[in-house]
């Protein structure tokens with residue numbers, strides 16, 4: 001997470017989503033993909049200042065792996081094929097920044113409208129925009145949906161399955177909302193700051209997001225609610241009940257629905273994003289026996305580190321699918337120090353536009369024969385990998401090198417392979433630009 005000093009830096013290079021959908025939002029057909037036979041749109045309130053983080057930059061624009069938090073949230077929704085449009089509601093002074101983020105990350109189906117002084121006012125602006133009404137009464141293209149999903153822009157981890165449940169329940173019931181068990185007990189205090197009474201925790205739930213409403217319910221609720229609701233309210237479900245008599249269906253959601261509120265939540269979000277990107281890698285052997293042997297040993301060692309390695313000879317034919325779904329690659333070279341295989345992979349990755357939005361990791365593992373039985377390969381020239389790596393970094397690809405030496409001593413060999421697996425796992429997990437171009441010794 002980029003929070004130099006107290007400033008998040010919303011202008012760092014673009015990085016895309018963390019989901020297996022194709023870049024730029026084109027999605028694969030996922031087995032669990034649902035079909036919904038009524039129009040659904042989304043309102044993402046993102047007009048706050050994030051005071052509770054203590055940072056100067058609003059948390060929705062804080063970067064993780066160079067990508068603002070709000071872009072991850074948008075990605076969660078744009079990859080859902082049955083969502084027709086997304087309205088992001090931001091403070092007027094952030095409209096240009098938000099438009100830039102949408103362009104840089106190639107987000108689709110997204111429109112930006114100005115927020116209000118409170119969350120309810122922002123959400124209301126988003127709902128009006130979907131109905132073709134702008135705050136300044138300018139006519140916006142109306143794509144009035146049957147169901148509106150409302151979701152805090154600072155809740156980046158939301159799954160299609162749960163969105164489907166909320167949307168279907170909202171259509172049936174008029175309103176639906178995510179809930180989670182309470183962690184702390186809720187108590188009421190006296191004006192002097194003493195305990196008045198405590199609530200029986202088991203009877204209560206935390207109201208989370210996403211929430212869903214039929215368009216007419218949420219529109220009417222905002223037409224009828226009071227200024228006090230707008231200024232001090234925090235619960236859309238309450239407005240639906242109070243002003244439309246619509247009793248929301250409550251659905252327990254996964255723990256990942258939590259809202260980024262404090263600085264610690266930013267660190268937690270970054271950790272989840274990195275963890276999601278680091279679960280697997282594709283090992284390319286070039287087909288040589290030595291490389292296959294090393295790759296198989298690496299696969300076993302990485303498994304013990306909770307990392308799944310797929311081993312392929314190249315990225316041609318069916319194996320090209322790895323270019324479109326994998327975020328981490330390990331190129332094994334045996335007894336030759338040419339980086340030509342790596343350079344060809346970098347070209348493939350660029351052609352697949354996987355690196356446009358997202359820091360990919362490529363690790364060149366160089367195995368050199370060091371005993372009398374093997375032809376000793378040249379030792380790679382550190383400057384060579386550094387040069388290729390600095391060019392790759394400009395294209396959002398982080399290239400690292402690891403060198404290990406063949407050994408007839410089984411124990412020593414196994415130790416080296418384990419070290420390669422450990423270094424590989426750390427490089428993929430951290431994605432640190434600082435180590436780019438280094439030739440590390442295993």
Ligand SMILES: Nc1ccn([C@@H]2O[C@H](COP(=O)(O)OP(=O)(O)OP(=O)(O)O)[C@@H](O)[C@H]2O)c(=O)n1
Nearest residue numbers: 045046047048049050051052117118119122153
């Ligand atoms: N006037 C506002 C205030 C809040 N929000 C949005 O509502 C969501 C949930 O609100 P919260 O977590 O309270 O965000 P902030 O108001 O920014 O946080 P803070 O209260 O710490 O300033 C956030 O995505 C926030 O950007 C909004 O759209 N318009």
Ligand SMILES: O=P(O)(O)OC[C@@H](O)[C@@H](O)[C@@H](O)CO
Nearest residue numbers: 119152207208209234235236
């Ligand atoms: O009050 P805040 O703006 O921090 O957070 C908004 C939350 O209250 C809201 O997202 C859920 O409780 C669901 O209504």
